[in-house]
Amino acid sequence: MTTTTTHPGATSAICTEATRLVRGATFGDGQLTTRFGTLRLKSLPPGAEAALRALADGDRADADITGLVVAGDGEAGLLRWQMLRGRLDAMGLLEHTVTGPDGTPLARLVAVGRGSTALRAAPRGPVRLSRHALLLPADGVLTLRAPGSPLAVELGAAAMEFLTALTARTERTPAPLLRLLATAGALEPGGPDTDAEACRGSIQWDPVDLAFHTRTRTPAAAPGYGGTYPHADRFPPEPAAAPAADGPAVPLPVPDLDAIAAREPSLTEVLEGRTSTRAHDPEAPLTLDQLGELLYRTVRIRSTFTGSDGQELADRPLPSGGAVHELEVYPLVTNCAGLEPGLYRYAPDRHELQLVGAPGPATAPLVKEARDAAMMTGDPQVVLLVAARFGRVMWKYETVAYPLILKHVGVLYQTVYLVATAMGLAVCALGGGDTTAFAAATGRDPLLEGSVGELVLGSRPPARPEPSAAAGD
Structure with a gap:
């Protein structure tokens, strides 16, 4: 016509x-x-x-x-x-x-x-x-x-x-x-x-943010919503735990959960006492045992099993959509009693720390960025860098894959907050980070495994300062 x-x-x-x-x-x-x-x-x-x-x-x-x-x-x-x-x-x-x-x-x-x-x-x-x-x-x-x-x-x-x-x-x-x-x-x-x-x-709304929001929250607007296995014919599913690296490993002690349950405050007390603490005690820093206990209670792999689609799935203390558990935790240590400074990866299946790299020019920007983001006067004792092995989620999910990862980061943040509060530690989640700096420090391909969250962790100072109005919670 x-x-x-x-x-x-x-x-x-x-x-x-x-x-x-x-x-x-x-x-x-x-x-x-x-x-x-x-x-x-x-x-x-x-x-x-x-x-x-x-x-x-x-x-x-x-x-x-x-x-x-x-x-x-x-x-x-x-x-x-x-x-x-x-x-x-x-x-x-x-x-x-x-x-x-x-x-x-x-x-x-x-x-x-x-x-x-x-x-x-x-x-x-x-x-x-x-x-x-x-x-x-x-x-x-x-x-x-x-x-x-x-x-x-x-x-x-x-x-x-x-x-x-x-x-x-x-x-x-x-x-x-x-x-x-x-x-x-x-x-x-x-x-x-x-x-x-x-x-x-x-x-x-920024146009890119609005496009991301509507694409992932309006199923009719997307070509594939939910578990669609978009590239399963090209890539095999990744294992639940990343393979062990060749570098040295630091075995972590296994905490006694029964003894912990008997002495710790109730969930209500922990929730009411939870806050972001941006100061650490340099005279009594975080210890290796405390770091190991926190990781054990939050992100260790308790067991693995095979899903109906053939993907190896995992059970951890925190939930994950489809039990894929794609998140990895990299402790960046500046001052931890019993542990040499450096960048480590927590192996959740073996409950150990694997050394990724010693302190140096590659890790310094990550420490500085965390210190500035948390508005701290000194370096944080430990920065927990949270990374995602994207293929764990994207092998199964399509439109909802990345927003699902971000939901998992929020779940991990709250789990770490509650356990750290119960342990009497100082913790503060950060709102942003630099995946380019993370890739430089770890050598990981940022499109295969990139940083998606950060928290600073340390010992709580004897007298906690009042948070400023600009610091948030």
């Missing part, structure tokens, strides 16, 4: 619109098969069958499809076809394209999640590109996505000038292209003197 529009914010250029079934779709024997599943279409008349086969082959203008339906089913078949076409749109099984006056492809509306692809009307009045829309490369094509939308717009090179105009709010954009962008949720009302988004709470 060709369209000429008088929309106030659109050009009068003639564009061609076409439709096709989602790529990879096949139709035969009354069955429409797509990546979303199989749809059985019984007793279709010949014209409708011909139209579906044509849409499975590629882009077709509405006039061409109408001709096929009428040729096979007569004028009376058009109503039934329109009902079927509306059903396909509602299920997100169609793609819509717009081609410019010179035949150059402008854009294609595609489903990236689960939602209707039925085109909206072109918006009335001035519009602008949403400040939260993101332009991303995907399979060699630039794709425009709005947070929370199950649809995306694949853009041709000729569409770039129109996007630039929409961003500047001086657009003269073809109405068919506006319809695609509006259907994908990428447009907002507003002209040169108005900005509707600036008057809403959404302006507080």
Whole structure:
């Protein structure tokens, strides 16, 4: 179909619109098969069958499809076809394209999640590109996505000038292209003197943060939610515990949990007494026994077992989604009685510390960053660097993989806080860290195992200072 529009914010250029079934779709024997599943279409008349086969082959203008339906089913078949076409749109099984006056492809509306692809009307009045829309490369094509939308717009090179105009709010954009962008949720009302988004709470969101939030909290907007095993055919599952390193190891004493339970305060007392303590006692530093007890009571592996999918899973004192337990703890020791300074990795299956590296230029930035983040006047006695072996989670999960890791970090923070409080130790969780510095100190590939959290740990000073208003809790 060709369209000429008088929309106030659109050009009068003639564009061609076409439709096709989602790529990879096949139709035969009354069955429409797509990546979303199989749809059985019984007793279709010949014209409708011909139209579906044509849409499975590629882009077709509405006039061409109408001709096929009428040729096979007569004028009376058009109503039934329109009902079927509306059903396909509602299920997100169609793609819509717009081609410019010179035949150059402008854009294609595609489903990236689960939602209707039925085109909206072109918006009335001035519009602008949403400040939260993101332009991303995907399979060699630039794709425009709005947070929370199950649809995306694949853009041709000729569409770039129109996007630039929409961003500047001086657009003269073809109405068919506006319809695609509006259907994908990428447009907002507003002209040169108005900005509707600036008057809403959404302006507080960074576009990348909002995209991450909606992708992981709006299942319909994501291609794979939950346990989808996206790359299980390419990578084997990682073991529950990382293999032992070649360096020296420090065996840790096993604490007597029965004796600890008999002498420690109640859970309520621990919860009420929990606070962030940013000062350590240099005269009586944390001991190796205390560090070992804290690690044993929080992150040791109590047992392992094999899941129904063949992945080795673990049981630890703290919970983990799917029992994958991807988190590793690296104590960075500055002052701990009975233990040489250095960077260690806690081996949760063997309850020992493995030396990663001696103090030096690689570890100094991590100590300084922790000291500055905690607003301490001296170096923390121990920094617990929390890392994630990402493949443990990403082997099974897709869309929710990284947010699941962040939830696990929060669980670990609270578990360490409670145990450290019960032990009378000083602990303070940090809000950020440097995964590049962690990679430099450990030699780990940051995309395979990277830092995702940090806590400072030490002995509690005799007289705890009052926390400042700026220090948080």
